[in-house]
Amino acid sequence: MIKKGIILAGGHGTRMSPLTKAVNKQLLPIYDKPLIFYPLSILMLAGIRNILIIVNKGQLDQFKKILPNGNNLGIKIKYAEQLHPKGLPEAFIIGEKFIKKDNVALVLGDNFFYGQSLGKKLRQCLTLNKGAKVFLHPVANPSLYGVAKVKGTKIVNIQEKPKKYISNLAITGLYFFDNAVVEYSKKLKPSKRKEIEIVDLLKKYLKNKTLKAEFLGRGGAWLDTGSINDFYDTTSFVSALENRQGLKIACLEEISLNNKWITKKQILDSIKFYGNCAYSSYLRKLI
Numbered sequence: 001m002i003k004k005g006i007i008l009a010g011g012h013g014t015r016m017s018p019l020t021k022a023v024n025k026q027l028l029p030i031y032d033k034p035l036i037f038y039p040l041s042i043l044m045l046a047g048i049r050n051i052l053i054i055v056n057k058g059q060l061d062q063f064k065k066i067l068p069n070g071n072n073l074g075i076k077i078k079y080a081e082q083l084h085p086k087g088l089p090e091a092f093i094i095g096e097k098f099i100k101k102d103n104v105a106l107v108l109g110d111n112f113f114y115g116q117s118l119g120k121k122l123r124q125c126l127t128l129n130k131g132a133k134v135f136l137h138p139v140a141n142p143s144l145y146g147v148a149k150v151k152g153t154k155i156v157n158i159q160e161k162p163k164k165y166i167s168n169l170a171i172t173g174l175y176f177f178d179n180a181v182v183e184y185s186k187k188l189k190p191s192k193r194k195e196i197e198i199v200d201l202l203k204k205y206l207k208n209k210t211l212k213a214e215f216l217g218r219g220g221a222w223l224d225t226g227s228i229n230d231f232y233d234t235t236s237f238v239s240a241l242e243n244r245q246g247l248k249i250a251c252l253e254e255i256s257l258n259n260k261w262i263t264k265k266q267i268l269d270s271i272k273f274y275g276n277c278a279y280s281s282y283l284r285k286l287i
Contacts, residue, residue, distance in 0.1 A: 004103075005105040006104060016227065024059045045118065049075040088197070092106075101179055103128060103176070135174040136214070147169055158202055160199045
């Protein structure tokens with residue numbers, strides 16, 4: 001069973017410079033909310049209430065201004081600082097004391113996920129006891145991504161940016177691991193990029209035949225906000241959906257209220273915190 005989650009929100013965001021020279025990328029807006037709200041909402045939709053956010057050294061205060069400790073959401077948020085990005089699996093090394101002997105989920109801080117049945121699929125992933133599970137999603141150009149070949153829900157091959165086609169299923173930034181992930185991560189050797197690689201970590205589970213796949217499904221969306229164009233494509237996506245439906249994506253207070261983690265009175269406290277804005281107007285409709 002998984003009860004803990006990590007958001008890796010470090011990195012220098014060099015492809016979005018000069019915007020990221022003063023502000024962490026995950027605090028820049030995706031339409032009407034900071035980017036960090038979206039991966040946080042994924043963990044909350046899964047039912048995870050104990051969360052570690054890993055940020056760049058020196059940027060902790062920026063995050064705490066918008067997400068202090070999670071009390072207003074009925075969750076627990078802790079922070080850890082990353083001195084220098086050394087690869088995605090470093091999240092489990094930095095978070096070792098947070099993870100302890102538990103299983104854990106990881107979502108990348110610059111990934112966006114959307115899907116009608118996503119909440120149900122996320123909650124099913126929490127039942128993982130042994131092995132690992134990763135969300136996959138089809139892409140038009142698999143040579144740009146780490147991809148997985150599957151038989152049913154079992155992953156049988158993984159390749160990073162394959163020159164020869166093996167699958168169109170890209171490995172997204174949403175993972176669920178048993179506790180062995182900590183020791184596996186410690187034993188990884190740096191690649192030519194001088195980083196420890198998530199694909200090498202997944203191959204540890206592949207070798208043990210304990211690596212499984214979950215799928216966003218047709219109609220689901222996975223967007224990576226790694227570049228300026230990606231950022232604005234995601235903003236356009238969120239804007240179009242929210243303005244058409246009148247419903248918000250990644251409204252953290254709404255998720256908490258639906259999960260019965262907070263009361264309507266706490267929604268009023270959030271409205272006071274955010275001030276007079278469209279987000280507060282939406283929160284008023286919830287009460």
